[in-house]
Amino acid sequence: MSTQILDTRTKELRATFIPINKLTIHESNARRTDKRANIEALAASIEAHGLLQNLTVVARENDRYAVVAGGRRLAALKMLAKAGRIARDFAAPCSIIGEDAGGEASLAENLQRVAMNVMDEVDAFAALMDGGASVDDIARRFGATLRYVEQRLALARLSPKIKAAYRKGEVSLDAARAFCITDEHARQEAVFRQMAKPIVQGANVRAHLTQGRVPARDRLAILVGLEAYEAAGGRIVRDLFEEGVAFLHDADLLRRLASEKAESWRDALLAEGWGWVEINLGHARFEGTASERLHPTRRPVDGEEAARLEEVIRDIAALDDDLADAEVDDPRFDERDRLDAERDALLESAAAWDARLIKHAGVVVSVDHNGRPAFAKGVIKRGDVKIIAKLRNQPEERSGATPNSHAEAQTEDDDAAPSGPQMSRAVVERLTGARTRALRSALCQKPHTALALLVHALSGRSGSSARVHGVDIVNRPVAMDDTLAMRDRRALLSNALGEEDQLPALLATSTEALVDALAVLVAETLDLTHGGVGPHASRSQALADTLAIALDLDMTQCWAPDLDFWMHLPKAMIVEALNNAPRIAALPAAERAAMTTAFTKMKKSELAVAAAQALEGSGWLPGVLVTPDTGGEITLTEAGRAAVEAIAAGAVIAAE
Known part of the structure; x- marks a missing residue:
């Protein structure tokens, strides 16, 4: 074992090489937490670049030594030895100090270090790329994941003005990451100039940069599917720093694909005998229609159908209990949607519409929040109310009807089955x-x-x-x-x-x-x-x-909803209710999407408190408590007309 005496300003250190199987951790090592944090990455770095810093040790009996500074490096070396990447008696460079200075040396090494600035790190990664290293090479040599390296390289591609602002403290790391949603320096700098400094919230940056783009969680995006959108030539912008966050660049293409898909529903519904079909790819709106609706008669569901229906309903109830505290993207929600669809199909199979009446009624087709088609059947236009009433009064139309058919006809609307978390x-x-x-x-x-x-x-x-x-x-x-x-x-x-x-x-x-x-x-x-x-x-x-x-x-x-009510709702329903809160619903689509992402990352208890506060006094009601709109005509008084004009004038001023 070779030893060299180093003359320093404070202590006399002995530098030597000691086999790692003779090293243990000293009981006075100052690091108590995160002792094994990122050991795999450190091991990969040591294997690629060598041990760049000596271990600091004190002597023990029987030619053994205890490490007072460098415990993570020792753990990484032993991991490499266990994997057969280095010898079990690999000689590590060490600095030997006196026993009385061990605790102080450990504290000094851990206390006086300064973490590398993030932008210095990303520039160093970029220099490696410029030198010919691939993303895989960098990830392997530094023990990092490919995603981590790609994120650092994305930050390296930021506008120099944004990187300089980060170094000066004008932009937070969260905001800098959000600027990476686009590679266009001009757009990055334009948004940077618009926003008040310091820029802290990444969600606000992302909302500005994605205006005009459609979130991947939008109902039409789910309906069309990302694969179909990309196959049609659409471009998707994905956020490297936010898992699952993406935006569709071409809103016009998305609407065209959704309309084409909806046309197949129109043809099928007209083939059933409906007089007309109206496609509304947003919320269902019954404009120019009567408050009255047609309803089907229903035969009893019995035998195997009844048994399966009861089983499906039980499974849905069990899933609702299991999903009460689940995350919004829990895959079990897909199973619940499948069960919903099966229940709807079983109930639909028992429905019978009067062929004479449906010729004069129609279907309004919309898309719900989960990207599923919703069919509001039996909608009557005001001009067809009299002819339908006349047909109903004809005796032949009553043939085969049971005395209680009217009551049975009101059991369920075809568009009333809920979807998603309940x-x-x-x-x-x-x-x-x-x-x-x-x-x-x-x-x-x-x-x-x-x-x-x-x-x-x-x-x-x-x-x-x-x-x-x-x-x-x-x-x-x-x-x-x-x-x-x-x-x-x-x-x-x-x-x-x-x-x-x-x-x-x-x-x-x-x-x-x-x-x-x-x-x-x-x-x-x-x-x-x-x-x-x-x-x-x-x-x-x-x-x-x-x-x-x-x-x-x-x-x-x-x-009125209280905190106890919100605590008993599934997390996904709380998020949806928050999205419908007046001040959030008034935000632009991109900002609402950013808020939704933030909500989904909150704990359920935090969400419940947020909902209780945001919706207090707002008059929010769950669907089962809402009194339906009768659909009657609205008469606008002079005072009402003046109020509308004042609101419109205020909106114009705000837009300017």
Whole structure:
């Protein structure tokens, strides 16, 4: 073992070579955490470039030594020896110091080091590339992944002005990475000039640079598919630093491909006998249509079909529970979508549309948030309402119909099946329970609506001996934790009627008072709570919607989401609700996409808090609580017209 005495300003060090199988880690080594961080990368670097810095050791008994500075280097050397890349007794260069200076030397080496500036590192990588090294060569020699090297080389291609700004602290590393979404220096510098300094948020930079481009998570991009888009000559810009973030460069090409795909749906629907098909690749909008819709009659689903339908519904409910805390990109959501499609197909197979009527009605086709086609069948234009009513009144049109066919026809709309992540059964039951309580309270104050509901229920039994779903007129009242208004009206009624000899008192009561009493008695039979899945849920929801319209029910006055509600939603649904928050929905598409990416990276508890804060007081409601729009015409008053003109003028000023 050769030894050389080095004269230094502070201590006398002995430099020597010691076999690594005689080295251990000293108990006073200052590094306590991250001892084995990136050991593989360090081993690759040592193999490619040698050990560039001595190990600092103190002597032990039996010709052994303990490392006080350089523990990670020793671990990397032993990893190479174990892999057979170097000898097990490889002699490593070491500096021997006294035992009393060991702890201080370890602290000094770890404390006084300065990490290399990122831009210095990327320039060094670029110099290696200029010298003829490939990405694979650099990754192998430094123990880095190919993606890491590509990211560093992307930063090396930044505009010199952006790199200089980073060195001066005017641009954060996150923002510098975002500038890499484009290689055009002119665009990078234009955005840099526009933004206030320092530029910290990468999402804001990315939003500016991707204006006019379509996020890969856009509904039309999912519908067409990235492979089909690229096969048609479209260019995709991928973000090297954000996993899964990409933008489609040619929005016109994407819309053309989506329209071509939609045309195949038009042909198939017209072949079914529909009078017209309207393609709307965004949200479904029923312009110029009546509030009334056609509904199919349905044969009972039984036998193997019924067994499979029950199995699918159970599987969906189980998946909803499992996916409550899942990430948005969890692959199990694909399985849920597949089960949704199978359930829809089973229900569709039991639907029968009147061929004479559908000639005068149509289908509005749209694309949902998951890129799936949504078919709103049975839409009637205002000009066709009379002819459809005339056809319905013709006796031959009623042949084969059951006495309760109208009730059955309202079980489910073909476009009502949800897709993607859904609320759990327990959450839906809580929500629909809240809506039922609100409906009962409103119904007991609207005698005319209660009377109509009573006639509806009794006429259903009279015609077919079948129970009208959701109203137990012949049963005892359904017990619920009703609103204070509902409890007060029930107490007043009980006091007025007494316990015995009610009929004489009722016979002497005015018709108006009797109808008021009837409203309370009908209201307390109402139970439209459901779990959100299956025919029972669809029928309950349909009747609740009808009553909500008749009662002009505003659930924002009866219910508001709290933190507990958000904590029980799937993460994907919280993200969607946040995206629909007023201040976020008003942002440009690129900025909304950036915000969505940020949301998906948050923990569920953080998302729940964000949603509770962002949507507090906004009037946001989950779909099961929303009173449907009746689709009636809007009359604009003079005051309303003035308000619209003022808003429009403000928008023009803002745009300027």
